[in-house]
Amino acid sequence: MTLDPRRDPRGFLRALYDAAVQRALPQAVTAPFLPPPPTKGRTLVLGAGKAGGAMAAAVDALWPADAPLSGLVVTRYGHVPPAYRARPGRIDVVEAAHPVPDEAGRRAAQRIVELARGLSADDLVLCLISGGGSALLSLPAPGLTFEDKQAVNRALLQSGAAIDEMNCVRKHLSAIKGGRLAALCAPARVVTLAISDVPGDDPAVIASGPTVPDATTCADALAILARYGIDVPGAARAGLDSGAFETPKPGDARFAGHEVHLIATPQQSLEAAAALARRHGVAAHVLSDEIEGESREVGKVHAALARAVARRGEPFARPCVILSGGETTVTVRPAAAGTPPGRGGRATEFLLGCAIALHGQPGVHVLAADTDGIDGVEDNAGAVVAPDTLARAAALGLKAGDFLDRHDAYSFFAALDDLVVTGPTYTNVNDFRALLVA
Incomplete structure (x- = not known):
């Protein structure tokens, strides 16, 4: 099969994603x-x-x-x-x-x-x-109820804590x-x-x-809970304070x-995607498999890099594909009164932040998806961004910034028919991001 990134950028990016998943099956x-x-x-x-x-x-x-x-x-x-x-x-x-x-x-x-x-x-x-x-x-650890565990887990997921921080707390409870x-x-x-x-x-x-x-301690877990302002049941705090929950x-x-x-590993999957791109004549650059941070902010940084390549040919020459992995976070802010909660996960929030920062940059196409096939709790793996994404949204009366503010990236990309839906892939090496600068 010949992949043509100029004629079918979406198909090219999807093939890279599929190669990454295949490497981890x-x-x-x-x-x-x-x-x-x-x-x-x-x-x-x-x-x-x-x-x-x-x-x-x-x-x-x-x-x-x-x-x-x-x-x-x-x-x-x-x-x-x-x-x-x-x-x-x-x-x-x-x-x-x-x-x-x-x-x-x-x-x-x-x-x-x-x-x-x-x-x-x-x-x-x-x-x-x-x-x-x-x-x-x-x-649950002795003395905790299952409802205690569920409540702490929900709070961690919405806090913006990094995965190692969340898991430090989870271990000790x-x-x-x-x-x-x-x-x-x-x-x-x-x-x-x-x-x-x-x-x-x-x-x-x-x-x-x-x-x-486990090298982390109960004191580490308490510090993380304090850092993100997460309240825990009395039994959990007592177990952590006393060291009874030590691992x-x-x-x-x-x-x-x-x-x-x-x-x-994520790096192996990124390398598999890069190898496929190179076989089809496109230079591939793996930034890192360890990128963390707020999804929308990471999207802005990736957009800035893609714009530099598209406008000045720096730090990479065109055409090329830029790959990255890791695990970004979404700090969920409460929805305004009367507003339903937004839908979406790390991949689509990354893409919405990226699309806004790209300003319709010609020649730049982006795919971001979770390698398990599920972005957050939705039915999509991720979505794609094209140079005309914002223009098509505006034609439908959709304001990208409003969707980003309410963490509703899924609805934004669904309206454009730009979701990537794979179903479960039966593996999981976390976030996959590919930016094609043609």
Whole structure:
């Protein structure tokens, strides 16, 4: 297939996104990291995340048919691959809510805790961890109610806190995250296969690190709550103040001999997209896979870079595509009285900020989408921006700034028929952004 960025910029950008997703699909990346079955004990598979269903399906297909295999993995509603849903394998896959936990996720986490108990040193635990596991694997610390966990989670999501900050708090209010799952599995050997969705690829941050020791402290969690003005129930504050909610730390003997393998990362996906662009004669530049900050502000910065390339050929020559990843944030401000809450996620808010800052710059086309296929809680992965985006919106009487003010980017791009809808991709290496300067 020949991709022509001049004739079909939208198709070109979508192909880059598809290449990034393909690079991170569990069936394509799992085999090199699987350990051999234990000679004496059993193999138990535990896990959580948006890629959990696909990871379970990959392990089940690759594991020897004559080797015992069982376990439980929890994933987001609608994120079980159709083939595995139609013909379930040896690993039980259940679905729960994301980004705010629900009762199904709590029950799944409780079942995982029960499965982890009573293992021997002869047993092998394969932990399949991917982004989204923080919400999907939700079990309150002793003394907290599930409603407490839900309320803190909602407040964190709306606060503008970075993912490592949110997960620091989540770990310390959990009975299973922050290394506690691996501690429960002792003395069994634990091998973690992780798909990274976080800047820096720190396994302790991915899904709040249920199988790795945690270097953060209760004091760190309290500081984050204070920084963002988040009030927590009295039982949560008491547990943090007293240190009762402290997590297992590096050097804990229960982690001895454990292995962690990153089987897919954001950088690898960006490099796959860049390679595809270069094969079709377009220079590709990967800015970073660790970009954070307010989505709209990150959009403005990307727009400034694209304008410099389009107008002056600096710092890159045209034609080129500029790629970036990471995890931006949206600090949600309350809607005005009588105004319904806006719809949208990080990708579309990035794009709306970018479109406004581009001012219809000729030759610049942009796609931003979440690699799990879901931007926030909507049905789209992201959207696209073209040089005529603002003009088409104005013709419909739509003011881009008004939509941005009320965090309603989804509605803006839906009205223009510019949403990118993929459905669940069964993986998750976080934000994908591509700016084509033709």
